[in-house]
Structures are given as C-alpha cells and as structure tokens.
Amino acid sequence: MFPMYPMMDPTFLLLIPGIILAAYTQMKVKSTFAKFNSVYASRGMSADAVSRTLLDKFGLYLVRVERVRGELTDHYDPRTKVLRLSDSVGGSSSIAAIGVAAHEVGHAVQDKEGYAPLKFRNAFVPVANIGSMAAFPLFLIGLLMSAKPLIDLGIVLFSAVVIFHLVTLPVEFDASSRALRLLGGTGILTQNEISGAKSVLNAAALTYVAATVMAVMNLIRLLILARGRRD
Numbered sequence: 001m002f003p004m005y006p007m008m009d010p011t012f013l014l015l016i017p018g019i020i021l022a023a024y025t026q027m028k029v030k031s032t033f034a035k036f037n038s039v040y041a042s043r044g045m046s047a048d049a050v051s052r053t054l055l056d057k058f059g060l061y062l063v064r065v066e067r068v069r070g071e072l073t074d075h076y077d078p079r080t081k082v083l084r085l086s087d088s089v090g091g092s093s094s095i096a097a098i099g100v101a102a103h104e105v106g107h108a109v110q111d112k113e114g115y116a117p118l119k120f121r122n123a124f125v126p127v128a129n130i131g132s133m134a135a136f137p138l139f140l141i142g143l144l145m146s147a148k149p150l151i152d153l154g155i156v157l158f159s160a161v162v163i164f165h166l167v168t169l170p171v172e173f174d175a176s177s178r179a180l181r182l183l184g185g186t187g188i189l190t191q192n193e194i195s196g197a198k199s200v201l202n203a204a205a206l207t208y209v210a211a212t213v214m215a216v217m218n219l220i221r222l223l224i225l226a227r228g229r230r231d
Contacts, residue, residue, distance in 0.1 A: 011221040018214035025206040032203040033072065036096035036196045037088075041189055047101035048090045051083055054105040054182050063108050065090075074100050076107035078122055083108055095189065099197030102183050103204070106175030117170045128164035131157035139222055151226050155219070162219050165212040172208050176201040 045053070051065045068074070068084040076083045083104050089097040110118045139154025141147070180198055183189040189197060 009225070011224050014217045014221050014224075015214065018210065018217045021213055022207075022210040025203070025210045028203045028206060029072070032200055033096045036099070036200050037092065037094045039095050039193075039196060040093050041095055041098055041193055043188060044093050045098070045188060046091055046093050047085055047097040050098050050183075050188055051085065051101045051105055053188070054102060054186070055083070055108060057182075057186065058109050058112060060108055060112060072100070074104055076104045076111070078107075078111045078118070081108075081111075095193050095196040096200045098183065098189060099179065099200045100204075102179035102188075102197070103175050103201055105182065106178035107171075109178055110171070110175060115171070115174065117167055117174070121164065121167045121171055124160070124164055124167065127160045131160035131164075135161065139226075143225065155222050155226060158215075158219055158222060162212075162215045165208070165215045168208055169212060172205055176205060 048065055055061070055063050055065070062081060064082045066082055066084050067090050068086055070086050071088055073086045074084060074089055085101055085104070089100050092098075107118070135154045135158035137154075138150050138157065142150030142152075142154055176198075179201065180194060183197060184191070184194050
C-alpha cells in the first residue's frame, strides 16, 4: 500500500516520521494491551459474554459472536453481521479484552443506526482495495514510460486509499467512545476499570492515525515525484 521506490530518492525522507510513528504505535498497543490484559474486571464477565450482553441491549440478537484466529484480529463484519473476537480476547475477562470487545460492539451499533461514515467506508472498500493494489504499479510504469495518464491514474487511485484512511478515523474513534459509554452505563466495568479500557482503546486508535499519516505522506511523495518528472 505504501510505495517505497526509489529508496534513495530524497522524497523518501517524507516517510520517516510516519515510519517512526507506526513503530511507536505498534509498541504502544502491545505494551498497553499486555498491561491491562493482566488486570481482570471485578464482575468477571468474559469478553464473549460482554459482547453478547451489549448486542442484546440494542436488539442485535441476530448478530453472532464468533472466534477468529490470530492476535488482536477482532472485528465486526457488517456484511455477514458477525462479531469476531480473537482467541486471546474472547475468553478473557481482562479489562483489555472487554474494552476491545465493546469497541467491536460499537461498530455493530453504528451499522444498525446507519452511521454515515461507516456506510461510506463500507461502500468505499472496493475502490480502496483497487487503489492499494494498482496505484503504485501504475504510477511507477508511468514514470518509467513518461506516460502522464498512467502517472495521474496512479495518483487518483492512491488518493482513494487516503480517503479511506481519513474516513476510518471518525469511524474508529466513534466506536471507542460508544464502547466506553456502554461499559460505564451498564456497570460492566467500574470507573477505575474504564480508565484502563480507555488507555487500551486510545493506544489502538493511534494505529489508525499512523496509517493515515503514512498514506498522506505517500500521496505527497507521489505528487512531488510526478511534478519533478513533468518539470
């Protein structure tokens, strides 16, 4: 998704802040999750049970809660109406696991309410996928062949990737806000426990910020390279 060629081009320096931010956020997520994954909620509900309880609260009885392999691979699939929790999260009653589960419930509630940014992001996924796969190859071929239409097409397609990242930000932040309100309003977590869940979700949100920064910097880089070739 993120073009790196040519490695020695001066515009590569634009990516360094994004690379540093991405590395920092990955470490932050892992350390924060590990910290609160060893702190268990006083009510002792598992993340699976929390998901089911919160979904039922909003009448989302048909949304299934399933397990998915991997670490922090938790997600809500709006197409199949399935909320999937990773093995490390689903059966855990830790504050971290419950926070992650509630976040995914937040997406399910967004889907039910027709939350506009989520609807736009879901509809935009195919375009973003095409952009992530084809943008840079087309741009690079355009540079090598001095073909302006291919260069411009590559930039347009990569712009779709940037738009997808920008729209993802409010979707993820809103899901986290919903999660924290739900956990507090239902008493599943105490106020002290909610602060821990908030730390986990804030750390996770940084990954989306880092991805957006990297995408924007890459788009700027493509624009500079394209302008340099035209000059």
